[in-house]
Amino acid sequence: MKWDTCDPSEQYLLHLGDDALILGHRLSEWCGHGPILEEDIALSNLALDLVGLARQYYQLAAKRIGSGTTEDRLAYWRGERDFKNHVLVEQPNGDFADTMARQFLFDAFHLLQLEAIEQCPDADLAAIARKALKETTYRAQHSSEWVVRMGDGTDESHSRISAALKRIWPYTDELFQPAEVDRIAAERGLGPDVQSLREPWLELIREVLAKAQLSLPDMPQKLLRGKSGIHSESLGFLLAEMQGLPRAYPDAQW
Amino acid sequence: MVSADDLRKRLNLVPDPEVPALSVLDLGIVRGLRMMPGGCEVDLSPTYTGCPATEVIERDVREALEELVGPGNVRIQTVLDPPWTSDWISEEGLRKLEAYGIAPPPKRSSDKRSLLGLSIPLNCPRCKSSQTERISAFGSTACKALHRCLDCQEPFEAFKCI
Numbered sequence: 001m002k003w004d005t006c007d008p009s010e011q012y013l014l015h016l017g018d019d020a021l022i023l024g025h026r027l028s029e030w031c032g033h034g035p036i037l038e039e040d041i042a043l044s045n046l047a048l049d050l051v052g053l054a055r056q057y058y059q060l061a062a063k064r065i066g067s068g069t070t071e072d073r074l075a076y077w078r079g080e081r082d083f084k085n086h087v088l089v090e091q092p093n094g095d096f097a098d099t100m101a102r103q104f105l106f107d108a109f110h111l112l113q114l115e116a117i118e119q120c121p122d123a124d125l126a127a128i129a130r131k132a133l134k135e136t137t138y139r140a141q142h143s144s145e146w147v148v149r150m151g152d153g154t155d156e157s158h159s160r161i162s163a164a165l166k167r168i169w170p171y172t173d174e175l176f177q178p179a180e181v182d183r184i185a186a187e188r189g190l191g192p193d194v195q196s197l198r199e200p201w202l203e204l205i206r207e208v209l210a211k212a213q214l215s216l217p218d219m220p221q222k223l224l225r226g227k228s229g230i231h232s233e234s235l236g237f238l239l240a241e242m243q244g245l246p247r248a249y250p251d252a253q254w
Numbered sequence: 255m256v257s258a259d260d261l262r263k264r265l266n267l268v269p270d271p272e273v274p275a276l277s278v279l280d281l282g283i284v285r286g287l288r289m290m291p292g293g294c295e296v297d298l299s300p301t302y303t304g305c306p307a308t309e310v311i312e313r314d315v316r317e318a319l320e321e322l323v324g325p326g327n328v329r330i331q332t333v334l335d336p337p338w339t340s341d342w343i344s345e346e347g348l349r350k351l352e353a354y355g356i357a358p359p360p361k362r363s364s365d366k367r368s369l370l371g372l373s374i375p376l377n378c379p380r381c382k383s384s385q386t387e388r389i390s391a392f393g394s395t396a397c398k399a400l401h402r403c404l405d406c407q408e409p410f411e412a413f414k415c416i
Contacts, residue, residue: 038390038400045392048304056303056334127335134337134416135303142391 003082004229008184010061011084012191013125014074015181015227016117017057018085021075022235023106024050025242026093035096042142046103049135056128076246080229080236084181087226088171090235094164097157100146101164107140108204109175109197116192125190144208151212158213165209166217173221175201179228256322261287261294268318271310272395273413275354278311282342285333293327294319299338302396302416340415352379357386357401357412376412378403388412 003014027047034040058071088106093099114136117129150161176198178186185191202216209216224230246252265284270276278284278298286297296315300308312330319328340359343351348358357376377384383405390400391414398411 038392041394042390042392045304045396048306048396049302050304052303052305123335127337131300131303131334131337134339138391138414138416145391 003078006065008181009122009188009190010064011181012185013057013061013064014082015084017054017061017074018083019089019106019110020050020057021054022083022085022238023089023103024048024054025238026089026091027099027103029093030099039096043099046139046142049139053128053132053135056131060124060128072246076243080231080239082229083231083235083239084179084227084229085235086171086174087222087224087232087235088168088174090226090231090238091168091171092234094167095160097150097160097164098167100143100150101161101168103139104143104147104208105165105168105172105205106175107136107143108201108208109172110136111140111204112197112200113192113194116197117190120190122190147208147214148212151209151214161212162214165214166219169217169219170222171224174224174226177224179225181227256289256294258287258289258294260322261289261296261319264318264322265315268311268314271307271314272305272397273351273354273356275350275356276343276347278315280344280347280350282344282347283311283338284315286331289323290329293323293329295329295331297331297333299333301338302414305396307395340413343413351413355379355410356398357410359413359415376401378406378408379410380408381406386410 004011006014024047027043027050030040030043031047032040034043054075055071058074062069062071062074086106088102091098091102111133114129114133118126118133120126120129147161150157152158176194178194182191182194186193206216224232226232262279265287266277266279268278270278270281281301283299283301284296285299286295288295296319298312298315316328316330320326341361343358351358357379360374360376375384375386378386381403383403385404386401387404388399388401389409393400393411393414397414399414400409401412402409
């Protein structure tokens with residue numbers, strides 16, 4: 001199936017689902033490797049939440065696309081170019097500071113994005129956003145607290161989170177650069193004009209960084225097109241692991 | 255003749271698989287319950303998005319009601335909107351949670367928008383002291399967080415407030 005030919009509103013659902021699934025999968029890689037037991041559990045919980053959210057978007061997309069499409073088909077049988085997630089969320093976990101920096105920068109964006117989507121005229125999509133907003137707020141508080149704890153912690157934790165923010169910062173511009181899928185979603189009133197989220201996002205980030213004794217990174221941004229299916233090399237490896245089993249054993253049930 | 259009230263009574267005996275002290279009614283996830291020609295219809299709201307118990311709850315509800323209206327005669331609809339909140343746990347549910355050793359969620363899900371929200375200290379479900387602290391925002395299941403009492407020194411779980 002050519003996923004690019006499905007209706008742009010359905011493609012928007014896939015874009016939203018892909019962000020949640022890919023970030024959720026990344027976080028699941030921490031299971032059993034967390035720096036402390038509580039955080040290991042926390043990271044697995046974050047992963048579960050996001051995979052659960054991806055399922056809701058995919059279930060809705062599958063229902064609308066029809067022709068026997070299922071949530072599993074969308075997750076496991078699309079190729080790299082078919083995924084429309086931001087390049088930010090596919091970035092490797094790195095150390096705990098890298099993961100939390102990625103999470104914090106995305107959570108703040110995710111909150112603003114969902115606040116816009118919950119107002120949209122598509123009742124099914126708005127319902128998913130309204131539900132997700134509660135848990136996203138909880139996640140955003142968690143990642144913000146960690147940024148503060150590390151930034152305002154020891155010299156070691158401060159330098160680690162500071163370096164992590166600098167590493168991940170160049171991937172944030174894509175969040176606010178409208179791709180085709182964003183433009184159509186905004187036209188149809190489904191999602192926000194992503195450019196308008198930049199300032200409120202910076203405000204959220206600045207508030208937390210100030211409390212964390214960290215400065216706003218000013219690294220040059222990368223020109224990224226994940227939302228158009230052009231990804232970093234990391235996504236291919238992630239998909240190979242995530243999709244390997246259902247592709248090798250297409251009838252597997254669990 | 256089975257009435258909606260009979261269905262309700264039966265559901266009051268269906269426990270949450272992860273917090274068996276609570277019934278699905280106490281949890282506030284049963285949003286509608288109707289007798290229909292040839293069976294019944296239930297509206298269920300999922301609790302936490304990532305909760306693996308959601309599908310188990312659906313199965314348990316179906317099996318319990320099928321005892322009353324017959325196999326294949328229970329229709330379950332998932333209702334996402336308005337989203338479930340911990341504020342919907344019944345008063346009795348809150349009491350049961352505390353008696354079970356889980357600190358109930360404060361009824362304040364709506365007043366959190368700040369990224370640096372201050373968390374209200376909870377009372378220890380064992381010694382009732384308000385001198386408690388949060389160990390982790392996440393716990394053994396999607397619905398719980400970990401806390402510790404500074405007076406009696408016991409760790410305890412708390413229902414996440416969303």
